[in-house]
Amino acid sequence: MSWSIWGGYSPIDATLVLIGAWLLLGVAGLFAPRNTRFVAHVIFPLGALVGLAMLVNAVVGITAPVETREMLLGLPDLPFHARQDALACVFLALLGGGSFGISLFAAGYFRDGPGAAPGLLGFQYHVFLASMAAVLLADDAYAFMVAWESMALASYFLVVTQHKVPAIQRAGFLYLLIAHIGALAILLSFGILQGGSWHFTFDAMRSASHPAPWASAAFFLALAGFGAKAGLLPLHVWLPEAHPAAPSPVSALLSGVMLKMAVYGTLRVALDLIGEPLWWWGLVTLGLGLGTALFGVVFAAVQTDMKRLLAYSSIENLGIAFSGAGLTLMFRGFGLDTLAAIALLATLYHCLNHACFKSLLFLATGSVLHATGERNLGKLGGLIHHMPWVAGLALIGTLALAGLPPLNGFVSEWLLLQVFLFTASVPQPFIDMFVPLGAALLALITALSAYVMVKFYGVIFLGRPREPALDKARDPGGLERLGLAWFALACVLLGVLPVVVLRFLEIVSAQLLGATLGDRLDSWWLLSPISAERAAYGPIVFLLGLVAVVVVAALVVRRYYHAGVRRGPAWDCGFGRLDSRMQDTAEGFGQPIRRIFAPFFVITRIVPSPSDTSPVYAVQIDDPFWGWLYRPIDRTVQGLAALVSRLQRGRISTYLLYSFLTLIGLLVLVL
Amino acid sequence: MIVAATNQLLELALALLAAPLLLGWVNKCRAWLQNRSAPSIWLPYRNLHKLFHKDAVLADNASLLFRAAPYVVFGSMVVAAAIIPSVGTALPSAYVADAIALVGLFATARVFMSLAAMDIGTAFGTLGARREMMIGFLAEPALLMVIFTASLIASSTSLVAISTAFVTRELAIYPSLAFAAIAFMLVLLAENARIPVDNPATHLELTMIHEAMLLEYSARHLALMEWAAALKLFNYAAIGIALFVPWGIARGDAGYVELLAGAPILALKLLSFGAGLALIETLSAKLRIFRAPEFLATAFLFAVLGMLVHLLLGS
Numbered sequence: 001m002s003w004s005i006w007g008g009y010s011p012i013d014a015t016l017v018l019i020g021a022w023l024l025l026g027v028a029g030l031f032a033p034r035n036t037r038f039v040a041h042v043i044f045p046l047g048a049l050v051g052l053a054m055l056v057n058a059v060v061g062i063t064a065p066v067e068t069r070e071m072l073l074g075l076p077d078l079p080f081h082a083r084q085d086a087l088a089c090v091f092l093a094l095l096g097g098g099s100f101g102i103s104l105f106a107a108g109y110f111r112d113g114p115g116a117a118p119g120l121l122g123f124q125y126h127v128f129l130a131s132m133a134a135v136l137l138a139d140d141a142y143a144f145m146v147a148w149e150s151m152a153l154a155s156y157f158l159v160v161t162q163h164k165v166p167a168i169q170r171a172g173f174l175y176l177l178i179a180h181i182g183a184l185a186i187l188l189s190f191g192i193l194q195g196g197s198w199h200f201t202f203d204a205m206r207s208a209s210h211p212a213p214w215a216s217a218a219f220f221l222a223l224a225g226f227g228a229k230a231g232l233l234p235l236h237v238w239l240p241e242a243h244p245a246a247p248s249p250v251s252a253l254l255s256g257v258m259l260k261m262a263v264y265g266t267l268r269v270a271l272d273l274i275g276e277p278l279w280w281w282g283l284v285t286l287g288l289g290l291g292t293a294l295f296g297v298v299f300a301a302v303q304t305d306m307k308r309l310l311a312y313s314s315i316e317n318l319g320i321a322f323s324g325a326g327l328t329l330m331f332r333g334f335g336l337d338t339l340a341a342i343a344l345l346a347t348l349y350h351c352l353n354h355a356c357f358k359s360l361l362f363l364a365t366g367s368v369l370h371a372t373g374e375r376n377l378g379k380l381g382g383l384i385h386h387m388p389w390v391a392g393l394a395l396i397g398t399l400a401l402a403g404l405p406p407l408n409g410f411v412s413e414w415l416l417l418q419v420f421l422f423t424a425s426v427p428q429p430f431i432d433m434f435v436p437l438g439a440a441l442l443a444l445i446t447a448l449s450a451y452v453m454v455k456f457y458g459v460i461f462l463g464r465p466r467e468p469a470l471d472k473a474r475d476p477g478g479l480e481r482l483g484l485a486w487f488a489l490a491c492v493l494l495g496v497l498p499v500v501v502l503r504f505l506e507i508v509s510a511q512l513l514g515a516t517l518g519d520r521l522d523s524w525w526l527l528s529p530i531s532a533e534r535a536a537y538g539p540i541v542f543l544l545g546l547v548a549v550v551v552v553a554a555l556v557v558r559r560y561y562h563a564g565v566r567r568g569p570a571w572d573c574g575f576g577r578l579d580s581r582m583q584d585t586a587e588g589f590g591q592p593i594r595r596i597f598a599p600f601f602v603i604t605r606i607v608p609s610p611s612d613t614s615p616v617y618a619v620q621i622d623d624p625f626w627g628w629l630y631r632p633i634d635r636t637v638q639g640l641a642a643l644v645s646r647l648q649r650g651r652i653s654t655y656l657l658y659s660f661l662t663l664i665g666l667l668v669l670v671l
Numbered sequence: 672m673i674v675a676a677t678n679q680l681l682e683l684a685l686a687l688l689a690a691p692l693l694l695g696w697v698n699k700c701r702a703w704l705q706n707r708s709a710p711s712i713w714l715p716y717r718n719l720h721k722l723f724h725k726d727a728v729l730a731d732n733a734s735l736l737f738r739a740a741p742y743v744v745f746g747s748m749v750v751a752a753a754i755i756p757s758v759g760t761a762l763p764s765a766y767v768a769d770a771i772a773l774v775g776l777f778a779t780a781r782v783f784m785s786l787a788a789m790d791i792g793t794a795f796g797t798l799g800a801r802r803e804m805m806i807g808f809l810a811e812p813a814l815l816m817v818i819f820t821a822s823l824i825a826s827s828t829s830l831v832a833i834s835t836a837f838v839t840r841e842l843a844i845y846p847s848l849a850f851a852a853i854a855f856m857l858v859l860l861a862e863n864a865r866i867p868v869d870n871p872a873t874h875l876e877l878t879m880i881h882e883a884m885l886l887e888y889s890a891r892h893l894a895l896m897e898w899a900a901a902l903k904l905f906n907y908a909a910i911g912i913a914l915f916v917p918w919g920i921a922r923g924d925a926g927y928v929e930l931l932a933g934a935p936i937l938a939l940k941l942l943s944f945g946a947g948l949a950l951i952e953t954l955s956a957k958l959r960i961f962r963a964p965e966f967l968a969t970a971f972l973f974a975v976l977g978m979l980v981h982l983l984l985g986s
Contacts, residue, residue: 382792384734395736402782405768405775414771421819421828433982436819437975443815447808450778454785454804463792464732526767535828538767545753545764550746557891561723570730570887572793583789584797592805596964 011061012069012084015092015137018057019130021050026126033119040107043122045479047129048103054096054133062089062504066511068139075142081201083139086507087272090348091136091264097490098257098355099129105363105483106249108476109370116161128154128253135261141190141200148186148261152179155258158250159242171241178238182228186265189221193273205273215274219281222269223288230262230318233292234625240299243311244375248366251307255314256359260351263321267347270329271512282330283431286323290441293319297448298597301455302590302621304377306365309456310358313401316449317354320416321347323438327419330426330435337515339422342529344513345505346415352501353400353408353494360397360487361456364390367480368460371473377456377586382465386473391461393484398457400491402450406539406546408494411527413446418535448593455589464580496540498527587619594621602627675761678921678930679753682762685934686752690905691715691898693945700949715901722894730791730887740787741888741895747780748902757909758933759921760831760838769828770818773910774811777862780899781807788884799883802960806868806880809967810858816974817858820851820981821914830910834917846984850977852915856951857970859907861963864900866952868963880960908944916940 029043061084071080084092106125110118131154134147156179160172194200195208210218224235231239243251266285270277296315303309324347331340365375367390374380384391400407420439426432465471475481494501503521510516520529528536572578594601602622608615647658695712702709711717729738751773754765768776785800822828824845825836861868864881871881885896913920919936921929958966 382732384736384790385732399779399782402778403775404779404782405772410772410775414775417771417815418828421822433979436823436978436982439819440812440816440971440975443812444808447778447811450782451804451808454782454789454800458786458789458797458800462734462736462786462789463797532766533827533829533832535769535771536766537769537772541764541767542750542772545767546746546750549749550742553745553749553895554742557723557895561891564726566726566728567731567733568728570732570791570793571728572791573795573886575794578793580792582794583792584794584801589797589801592801595961596805 010067011057011064011089012067012082012137014057015054015061015084015133016069016071016082018050018054019133019137022047022126022130022133025050026123026130029119029122029126031119033117036111036118039118039122040110043126044103044107044110047122047126048100048107051096051099051103051129055093055100056096058089058092058096059504062086062093062507071143078142080143080146081139081203082137082143083202084137086511087264087267088136090505090508091260091351092133094260094352094355095129095132095136095257098253098359101483101486101490102249102252102256102359102363103483104486105252105366105480108479108483109249109366110247116157116163121158121161124154124157125250125253128158128258132258132261136264139202141187141194141202141205144202145183145187145190149183151258151261152176152183155250155254159246159254161247161250162245165245168245171238171245175238175242178228178235182225182235185221185225185228187225189218189225189269192218192221193269202273206275210274212278215276216278216281219270219274219277220284223266223281223285226262226265226269227288227322228262229265230259230322231292231296231315232288232319232322233295234629236292236296236315237623237625237630239315240308240311240623243314243362244305244307248307248362248369251310252359252362252366255311255362256355259314259318260321260355262318263325263347263351266322266325267328267344267512270325271332271344277329277333279330279333279428279431282326282328282333283435284326285329286326286435286438289319289321289323289326290438290445291319293317293323293445294441294448295319295600297445297452298593298600299621299623300452301448301593302587302601304586304590305375306368306377306380306456306460307362307375309377309452310361310365313449313452314354314358316445317350317358320412320442320445321350321354323442324350324412324416324419327416327423330423330431331419332513334426334428336425337513338517339419339425340513341506341509341515341517342415342422343419344509345502345517345529346412346419348505348508349415349494349498349501350412353412353491356408356487356490356494357397357400360484360491361394361401363480363484363487364394364397367476367484368473370476372467372470374467374470377459379467380460380465380470381463381467381580381583382461382470383473384461386471387461387475389475389481390484393481393488394461395457396488396491398453400495402453403446404450405537406495406543408491411495411498411537411539413442414527414537415529416442418529422530451593455586459584459586459589463583464578466580466583496543497524498537498539499524502527502529594619600624674926674930675763677927678759678761679763681930681934682756682758683749683753685758685937686902686905686909687749689938689941690752690901691719693905693908693941694901696942696945697904697949700946701952704949704953715897719894719898722889722897723891725890727890727892729889732791733887734790737787737790737887738892740783740790741892741899743783744780745895745899745902747776747783748899748906751776751906752902752909754830755906755909756831756834756913756917756920757937759923759925759930760835761921761923761925762831765829765831770822770830770833771815771828773830774815774818777903778807778811780903784884784896788887791887793887795883795886799880799886802880803884806861806963806967809964810861810970813854813967813971813974814858814862816971816978817851817855817914820847820974820977823978823981824848830913831923834913834920835923837914838917838920838922845981847977847981848915850973850980852911854970854973854977855911855914857966857973859911860951861967861970863904863907865948867955867958868966870957905941908941911944912937912940
């Protein structure tokens with residue numbers, strides 16, 4: 001590729017410059033922290049442009065050779081190393097594209113109000129973006145941990161924007177706690193991976209030899225650490241608290257972009273730094289991923305807060321991504337590299353997809369929140385009449401998330417199902433038999449996510465408004481619509497042109513696994529990852545066929561039958577006197593799930609007595625992991641602390657006695 | 672090439688025209704078995720004709736989605752009919768969508784129908800939507816497992832390839848397919864709103880699913896929805912035939928003669944399918960809605976059993 005007009009253009013330098021640009025923009029906002037108009041109309045649109053540049057640069061960079069840089073930053077004798085390979089480029093593209101849409105939306109979204117000053121918010125936001133890019137470029141443990149921690153901290157401050165609300169404080173604390181447990185696990189994993197060389201560059205880790213037990217320990221520490229960020233069981237509890245607490249663009253960024261950093265980290269450690277994964281790691285990851293996905297989708301179905309619903313759905317999608325990663329590791333462990341490549345592509349594709357539709361839906365909830373002031377599904381409804389733009393664009397995201405063809409969610413589901421069907425060729429008995437059953441679980445999860453999405457869309461946008469105030473809801477302004485439209489377009493394009501995208505993603509598998517799909521990606525419109533006889537899917541023809549049939553049917557009906565329409569009150573079986581409270585509420589819609597999946601939930605029902613004059617009915621659904629894991633740990637820690645605190649009497653003579661006894665003890669030991 | 676195109680058009684036309692007829696046939700058989708005087712087999716056509724000629728009445732607060740949904744649902748079923756081999760396996764459009772995409776297509780239709788049912792905001796509409804989605808998420812994994820069992824045997828997820836593989840191999844009994852066939856039949860009953868899961872003949876609010884979603888539709892919209900429902904039954908029958916009894920289907924390299932021979936064989940299979948369906952509906956009673964998960968879990972277990980049998984015995 002000739003870049004002569006650009007002189008010394010190199011993608012990695014461009015990425016570093018763009019990271020710097022984000023940091024500068026963030027700092028610039030600090031000069032006018034209270035000037036909402038400056039921050040909203042200058043800083044955020046510029047940040048969006050940097051994001052777009054990041055996307056373009058990453059797409060160009062993915063075909064470029066791998067480059068490394070040694071930075072002037074860092075400690076003396078311990079410089080930061082940067083490296084940009086295809087894997088980093090895929091996630092940089094995701095970050096760039098995601099931040100473009102979200103920043104555009106944010107430019108119209110943030111307003112004066114309680115909470116942090118807009119300039120400060122802009123600073124945290126851009127530091128967050130820059131640190132995510134730095135995570136992707138980092139090529140030594142030191143730089144990685146610094147970037148990872150700045151990402152965690154910046155996002156923590158963004159989550160607690162409304163820091164005066166006690167619930168948000170709690171959510172932020174929980175997030176910070178679990179983020180740090182995760183960071184510790186990652187740090188320990190790097191400690192093992194250096195393999196006695198005490199060099200913490202990733203290059204040293206790649207060349208170090210890892211005996212199987214140590215490699216396994218390193219992998220599972222990394223899985224725990226990154227899993228905590230991705231919301232894998234049982235470290236998922238922060239996610240449904242933190243996502244709703246944050247302002248909507250931040251929720252979109254957390255869910256759409258930041259969670260993918262966990263997938264990146266897992267792939268980086270397992271396929272690049274360790275290099276030769278063992279097959280059973282994949283099996284464990286697969287099981288964990290599928291379990292997380294099922295848990296997430298079942299809980300999403302019973303939520304009544306629209307952002308919590310989406311947060312649980314993020315847990316589900318990250319679970320699916322991790323099950324794809326598990327399949328990759330398993331096939332890699334068995335030496336079936338082509339299958340590993342397909343599984344890896346499916347995983348990456350799912351990450352891209354989720355970034356698109358989940359950002360879209362979180363932003364749409366932001367618009368709904370601004371227009372109505374309501375997050376509770378029980379107080380929404382009928383918004384399709386008042387907010388046609390948001391409703392139309394959110395419909396695309398809804399259908400994509402439900403995994404319906406020909407949108408993007410279906411493509412990664414289709415690829416993953418194909419991979420599952422291939423597990424029968426694995427040489428290990430029992431695995432070849434039971435893993436295909438994972439396909440059934442995946443099918444169940446996808447079907448359930450369609451249920452969740454019908455609930456989400458139907459309760460918010462369809463039906464009758466459940467509150468009179470909803471009639472005043474209006475569509476958001478141009479920038480916000482543009483941000484939503486960007487993601488909707490991405491959902492459609494990723495859905496109908498999968499081969500074009502896979503040709504880029506294939507470079508990742510070529511670099512990490514040494515396997516490509518070769519000539520199976522020759523046809524640009526037909527996706528057939530194994531062979532055309534085996535399985536093929538041509539989404540663009542499929543879409544055109546569907547559109548053609550719909551249009552022809554509509555024209556024929558219009559041409560040959562008079563198309564008169566009368567409007568009247570709803571028939572409703574002649575019942576009459578219909579009011580908006582007769583529709584299903586969010587609780588009502590989730591009722592079959594509560595009943596069928598009862599063992600998943602801890603359900604508390606508040607049923608008033610018959611003589612109660614002002615009865616209140618309520619159902620509260622809690623996460624069983626609190627009772628199984630977190631409360632026991634909490635109690636243990638509190639108990640231990642109480643024991644230790646007995647030593648502390650607050651009297652000087654007691655402390656002198658402790659010193660004396662310690663001294664005696666030491667003397668006895670030494671003599 | 673021309674034969675393939677002919678086959679494609681023939682199958683589409685056949686599906687569109689024969690679907691209401693199949694429904695009429697099932698109703699006729701059911702009436703015979705229940706000792707009632709049978710309605711004309713042409714009744715579904717007359718219904719469609721009548722509905723198409725009426726003025727549509729829309730609820731005051733119906734949105735665009737409500738008006739578009741019948742076309743999308745109908746379109747999905749027509750596209751589905753185009754990719755299921757029924758008369759012959761020379762089917763160009765089956766090349767771009769395999770069985771998984773087919774299941775996705777059914778899901779698309781279901782989601783649109785449910786969303787449309789929620790659009791007016793009536794109690795019955797949302798009730799129907801909720802129940803339909805419940806049946807959907809229970810039935811879809813079972814259907815996919817059935818298809819996976821067949822595709823593991825034929826090592827392809829394309830329906831055309833599966834039925835070609837089954838036609839060309841020598842006649843042998845596959846125990847895995849027997850389990851899969853039972854599972855498929857249960858899924859078919861649930862997905863097409865038949866007894867014991869739903870009752871197509873009832874308008875009793877407490878029991879209905881499919882009809883509850885259509886309550887607010889009238890005239891041409893209702894006609895399209897009804898036609899789509901008939902097509903769905905036809906499509907399921909065609910999938911069952913392609914997976915389990917494909918014999919007699921015209922091969923990929925067949926000429927016009929085989930195609931012409933394929934049509935009456937298909938008609939014969941459909942007639943016996945319709946009679947069997949009527950028999951099942953007559954012999955069973957409607958389940959309570961909360962027994963439906965057990966019913967579909969049974970289907971799922973049979974499908975899983977089929978797959979395990981295949982993986983254990985390799986047959």
